[in-house]
Amino acid sequence: MISANMAALQVAVPLIGAPLCTLIGRGTRAWLFATLVTWFAFAMSIGLLVEVMQNGAFSYYMGNWPAPWGIEYRVDHLSAFVLLFITGIASVVMLFAYNSVENEIAADKHRLFYTAYLLTLAGLLGMAITGDAFNAFVFMEISSLSGYVLISLGRDRRALFASYQYLVLGTIGATFFVIGIGLLYMATGTLNLADLATRLPRLGENFVVFAGFVFLMVGLSLKVALFPLHLWLPNAYTYAPSMVSALLAASATKVGVYLFLRFLFDVFGIRFIIDTWPLAEIFMALAIIAAVMGSLVAITQINVKRLLAYSSIAQIGYIVLGISFVNLTGLTGAVVHLFNHALMKGVMFLAIGSVLMRVGGTRFVHIRGLGKRMPMTMAAFVIAGLSMIGVPGTVGFVSKWYLVLAAIERGLWPVAIIVMATSLMAVVYVWRVVEAAYFAEPEANHEIAEAPWPMVTATWILAIACILFGLTTDLTIGVAQSAAVMLLGGGQ
Amino acid sequence: MDVLGKYSYWVAIIVMMIGFYVVIDRGNLLKKLVGLNIFQTAVFMLYISSGKVAGGTAPILYDGDAPFSNPLPHVLILTAIVVGVATLALGLALVVRIKEAYGTVEEDEIQAIENREEDAA
Numbered sequence: 001m002i003s004a005n006m007a008a009l010q011v012a013v014p015l016i017g018a019p020l021c022t023l024i025g026r027g028t029r030a031w032l033f034a035t036l037v038t039w040f041a042f043a044m045s046i047g048l049l050v051e052v053m054q055n056g057a058f059s060y061y062m063g064n065w066p067a068p069w070g071i072e073y074r075v076d077h078l079s080a081f082v083l084l085f086i087t088g089i090a091s092v093v094m095l096f097a098y099n100s101v102e103n104e105i106a107a108d109k110h111r112l113f114y115t116a117y118l119l120t121l122a123g124l125l126g127m128a129i130t131g132d133a134f135n136a137f138v139f140m141e142i143s144s145l146s147g148y149v150l151i152s153l154g155r156d157r158r159a160l161f162a163s164y165q166y167l168v169l170g171t172i173g174a175t176f177f178v179i180g181i182g183l184l185y186m187a188t189g190t191l192n193l194a195d196l197a198t199r200l201p202r203l204g205e206n207f208v209v210f211a212g213f214v215f216l217m218v219g220l221s222l223k224v225a226l227f228p229l230h231l232w233l234p235n236a237y238t239y240a241p242s243m244v245s246a247l248l249a250a251s252a253t254k255v256g257v258y259l260f261l262r263f264l265f266d267v268f269g270i271r272f273i274i275d276t277w278p279l280a281e282i283f284m285a286l287a288i289i290a291a292v293m294g295s296l297v298a299i300t301q302i303n304v305k306r307l308l309a310y311s312s313i314a315q316i317g318y319i320v321l322g323i324s325f326v327n328l329t330g331l332t333g334a335v336v337h338l339f340n341h342a343l344m345k346g347v348m349f350l351a352i353g354s355v356l357m358r359v360g361g362t363r364f365v366h367i368r369g370l371g372k373r374m375p376m377t378m379a380a381f382v383i384a385g386l387s388m389i390g391v392p393g394t395v396g397f398v399s400k401w402y403l404v405l406a407a408i409e410r411g412l413w414p415v416a417i418i419v420m421a422t423s424l425m426a427v428v429y430v431w432r433v434v435e436a437a438y439f440a441e442p443e444a445n446h447e448i449a450e451a452p453w454p455m456v457t458a459t460w461i462l463a464i465a466c467i468l469f470g471l472t473t474d475l476t477i478g479v480a481q482s483a484a485v486m487l488l489g490g491g492q
Numbered sequence: 493m494d495v496l497g498k499y500s501y502w503v504a505i506i507v508m509m510i511g512f513y514v515v516i517d518r519g520n521l522l523k524k525l526v527g528l529n530i531f532q533t534a535v536f537m538l539y540i541s542s543g544k545v546a547g548g549t550a551p552i553l554y555d556g557d558a559p560f561s562n563p564l565p566h567v568l569i570l571t572a573i574v575v576g577v578a579t580l581a582l583g584l585a586l587v588v589r590i591k592e593a594y595g596t597v598e599e600d601e602i603q604a605i606e607n608r609e610e611d612a613a
Binding site for chain 1: 538539568572575578586590594602606609
């Protein structure tokens, strides 16, 4: 029974788990329950990916209402891959969360915190699995609203204002998204993504469809934090609780990119992208600006968490850059970088979360000399940093390799050079952290201990994954390539 | 082009732009939320007016044949209204907490306080 309903359970279990988590009790029990739910979701996503790899894409019809009337859950290589890494990262982050949340959140709020976390997870998974445009909007709002709550629980009062700004911009983005869906519905009379994809080409050049497309893209760009719509991101990631920064950086923007891919390639189709506008060129220009500007601004930061946030903006630039090549190599690079970036940013945010717990701050002055005091944590940070730079043997190298290759395939040498130049900028900002941690003397004399073992373990699981998936790329590249083939073939 | 015949869309667009303008222009956090709500309401109008069929009745069962309005946009907007209410409630709760933490709900004053803290640190 479970195997037939895996697609539904994937979303339903966290969604039902959220209110149960409030009822089930305080402190440890809430954490334990949320962790079990997350691990269950992880198991479901593994099952879904195995199923897809063996038997190909399949659909699940909610309440047995056939598509396009009912809500369809569509599981293919791309969505199974996204589900897998979101639940995977969330499972590891939950291990980290126990001590971290204990330290950062007031005890009476723990169960509400984990409730909001489960809602965020359910929303993100729903966005990744649904085959219905309006359903995607509802899940987007579930994950966003609970995400605002999570961010606002940061210790610093600036977390409140960051959350408010994110709420305003996020709502505008989601509303643009829903206007886009409305316009598409007016033109076609359907909300099912697959049905939209078959009906849209029949309309030919249609102004309503075109307006809908623009609204969708602007709304999603806001959610993804693509330059110049990234303004909400730095403060939100900087002031959120450590566990939330890691979770959102690894998953929230990635699911946005997933919807981006879905609409661009599956619904509108590759011909629409190439024929209607210099669309690929526009995205390429924005992506390059994001990569360069994000890396440059990251170099100048004095707060490591904010540095990581700007680096995230640059990495979103890489992902969109891969998409804008509109070829197999570029798309493979973009899809695999979704996963790779989630891994390495996960490690970095977790490591800096451990620093926050032990030292009490995340500025460069706080990490001085920590290489000796917290060797395990900082070593994991360095591995992720090397990956961020793109050193061979790490996941960062794999995605950069594909991006550069795609640029060269298209004959865009300057773009390939820019990608390498931004890697050099990554060297600079990673080096600043390394220098402070290993070559500066600690200011205070008091002893700072290594983080508790669950936090170190969680950080290292992701750090080892950074190396593992950098050395054996069969699984990640294999799935990403199948997804890219599907995206490129679907719209023709 | 039939401009007047599509007046319902024009109304939605005008209301939408009023709401959007308030969100961007006002520095008061509460007024921003009001603008956001107006912006969302305009989208509800856009959806619902698209479901109207000229001369259509309510889509309920009764004897005989008659055109009826498309109920699906109404149902969708019912969901969107709930989302809007949740957003507004959360936004207001945040504003209350911001007022407690900063003692003001004016964006420029909050930013001034943050800049001062940033310089002090």
